Amino acid sequence: xxxxxxxxxxxxxxxxxxxxxxxxxxxxxxxxxxxxxxxxxxxxxxxxxxxxxxxxxxxxxxxxxxxxxxxxxxxxxxxxxxxxxxxxxxxxxxxxxxxxxxxxxxxxxxxxxxxxxxxxxxxxxxxxxxxxxxxxxxxxxxxxxxxxxxxxxxxxxxxxxxxxxxxxxxxxxxxxxxxxxxxxxxxxxxxxxxxxxxxxxxxxxxxxxxxxxxxxxxxxxxxxxxxxxxxxxxxxxxxxxxxxx
Amino acid sequence: xxxxxxxxxxxxxxxxxxxxxxxxxxxxxxxxxxxxxxxxxxxxxxxxxxxxx
Numbered sequence: 001x002x003x004x005x006x007x008x009x010x011x012x013x014x015x016x017x018x019x020x021x022x023x024x025x026x027x028x029x030x031x032x033x034x035x036x037x038x039x040x041x042x043x044x045x046x047x048x049x050x051x052x053x054x055x056x057x058x059x060x061x062x063x064x065x066x067x068x069x070x071x072x073x074x075x076x077x078x079x080x081x082x083x084x085x086x087x088x089x090x091x092x093x094x095x096x097x098x099x100x101x102x103x104x105x106x107x108x109x110x111x112x113x114x115x116x117x118x119x120x121x122x123x124x125x126x127x128x129x130x131x132x133x134x135x136x137x138x139x140x141x142x143x144x145x146x147x148x149x150x151x152x153x154x155x156x157x158x159x160x161x162x163x164x165x166x167x168x169x170x171x172x173x174x175x176x177x178x179x180x181x182x183x184x185x186x187x188x189x190x191x192x193x194x195x196x197x198x199x200x201x202x203x204x205x206x207x208x209x210x211x212x213x214x215x216x217x218x219x220x221x222x223x224x225x226x227x228x229x230x231x232x233x234x235x236x237x238x239x240x241x242x243x244x245x
Numbered sequence: 246x247x248x249x250x251x252x253x254x255x256x257x258x259x260x261x262x263x264x265x266x267x268x269x270x271x272x273x274x275x276x277x278x279x280x281x282x283x284x285x286x287x288x289x290x291x292x293x294x295x296x297x298x
Contacts, residue, residue, distance in 0.1 A: 053253035
């Protein structure tokens, strides 16, 4: 019984309709949370005692970085499910997620660079955290490039899923790089066992941005997922019912 | 207001960071909608061709 929803999601028409229904439920809370997070982070939170107002870059940098890791993990899990159970919907989900993840990885790298200049005196350092994040960006590009290289969609799904599954090893490396190695990058301040290292006035807007960005991803994913389902199902009769009118 | 925009002197790095992030978000929305519209148009064309043949 508990797995019924999982099996239902494997049905393309059900997935298409569910994605359409869910989009506004993700999009509007995302917009409100991001707006509230922006007001809190840019206006209400006090300047940091060490970094001054430069730390406010964190409110876009950290949620982007979170998305870059979360999206790749989702792609790897979906890819694994697609490979094991030959579920087309899982491959569609991974394919839909990749460009979103890649774009937020790029945003992470650029905003990190912009934060690095006033804090470290340089836009780039071959530091473990920065280098592993750059590698993640290349993994995303590799995944999308590999998909584009195959005309046969099923083959593209399988081959790119293998890359997603193998590449996921980089995710814990990125996350723990600041713990395992000496790094210019600051250590974990929110997502770590124990208490957060920042006061609530700074933390609450950050958590709002984390949740807002996650919901934003979910909303965009639902739109892309519908497109991926349509691309895979264009000969199916249900498509006529959905868009034929 | 000027103090807010100045960001304690860090404005050359703070505002471009926000700009980059929101451009990325805007592009994500635009690309996703474009992808869906194209997929729907292609599916519709295929349906019309099936009806004609």
